[in-house]
Amino acid sequence: MLKAAVPLLLEWYRIHKRDLPWRKDRTPYTAFVAELMLQQTRVEAVKERYVRFLARFPSAEALAAASEDEVLKEWEGLGYYSRARNLHAAAKIIAREGFPHTFEGVRALPGAGDYTAGAVSSIALGLPVPAVDGNVVRVLSRLTADEAVQTPQKRGEYAEALSLVFPPETADFTEGLMELGAIVCLPNGAPLCGECPWREICRAHLLGKEENFPVRTEKRERRIEERDVCVLKCGKKYALNRRGKGLLRGLWEFPDLGGVPVAGKTLAVKRAKHVFTHVEWHMTGRLVETETEFGDFTWATAEEIGKKYALPSAFKAFMEWIV
Numbered sequence: 001m002l003k004a005a006v007p008l009l010l011e012w013y014r015i016h017k018r019d020l021p022w023r024k025d026r027t028p029y030t031a032f033v034a035e036l037m038l039q040q041t042r043v044e045a046v047k048e049r050y051v052r053f054l055a056r057f058p059s060a061e062a063l064a065a066a067s068e069d070e071v072l073k074e075w076e077g078l079g080y081y082s083r084a085r086n087l088h089a090a091a092k093i094i095a096r097e098g099f100p101h102t103f104e105g106v107r108a109l110p111g112a113g114d115y116t117a118g119a120v121s122s123i124a125l126g127l128p129v130p131a132v133d134g135n136v137v138r139v140l141s142r143l144t145a146d147e148a149v150q151t152p153q154k155r156g157e158y159a160e161a162l163s164l165v166f167p168p169e170t171a172d173f174t175e176g177l178m179e180l181g182a183i184v185c186l187p188n189g190a191p192l193c194g195e196c197p198w199r200e201i202c203r204a205h206l207l208g209k210e211e212n213f214p215v216r217t218e219k220r221e222r223r224i225e226e227r228d229v230c231v232l233k234c235g236k237k238y239a240l241n242r243r244g245k246g247l248l249r250g251l252w253e254f255p256d257l258g259g260v261p262v263a264g265k266t267l268a269v270k271r272a273k274h275v276f277t278h279v280e281w282h283m284t285g286r287l288v289e290t291e292t293e294f295g296d297f298t299w300a301t302a303e304e305i306g307k308k309y310a311l312p313s314a315f316k317a318f319m320e321w322i323v
């Protein structure tokens with residue numbers, strides 16, 4: 001079954017692959033950057049940012065030489081900032097030792113799990129190593145009508161099955177599987193089977209039961225956190241606080257003063273919500289004009305905030321106050 005699926009996929013991919021920036025002038029470094037950016041982030045959101053990131057940091061050496069603040073600033077708005085920190089740490093290793101030549105070497109780089117290491121190894125190093133994520137599990141569970149649930153064990157099983165049929169065109173194979181999941185074998189019971197190279201061999205399609213695969217699992221509820229977002233303004237400067245450990249570590253934020261009143265004039269109040277994977281922030285923002293630059297904060301102008309301080313997009317709703 002899988003063996004027959006490989007040539008069909010390769011042929012389809014060569015004709016239908018999208019023109020994406022990371023598919024041009026690829027090096028192991030650019031493939032690594034692309035894979036880290038694409039973790040948990042939509043292709044459309046990454047396209048422009050990938051080009052911009054590489055214009056700023058065209059090589060591992062250039063990235064290694066930048067400060068953490070510069071890297072985080074360039075990553076601003078992409079979310080999951082630990083990826084930026086990992087990429088920065090990985091660039092320092094690559095600049096010192098060269099890009100690894102093996103799957104194990106790539107896997108050992110900060111930020112690379114099995115999927116990322118498999119993707120980079122097969123796409124940029126020509127190694128026959130599969131990359132199995134949720135999309136690939138969906139596609140393969142439909143192809144084989146396997147009542148799979150998305151578990152690390154299932155991903156491992158599929159990776160093993162793929163490694164037995166890996167063709168010499170390692171990059172096209174890995175990217176073909178990703179592409180099929182992204183533009184044809186869509187999630188939520190809406191696959192475009194009429195356009196699929198596997199429509200004549202896909203078991204789920206032949207049974208007319210595409211939406212039964214993979215088997216769904218219950219989603220975990222998100223935790224809700226109420227937050228105070230105090231935008232303190234003194235003259236042309238605004239108070240910023242650097243976040244400590246945990247979510248959004250190392251990024252800048254408007255202080256959370258737990259709703260405690262601040263001496264000054266309240267100019268505006270508004271509510272906003274931001275949804276992370278496991279948490280929702282329900283925020284009450286207030287813009288308060290103060291007489292003095294008090295507290296332990298970093299005070300910065302709107303221009304400095306725009307250029308130097310990485311603020312997560314969770315605070316986007318309040319940025320209109322920064323002028």
Ligand code: SF4
Pocket residue numbers: 139142143184185186191192193194196197198199202203204205210
């Ligand atoms: S035939 Fe349909 S369900 Fe099967 S792999 Fe193709 S798009 Fe997915």
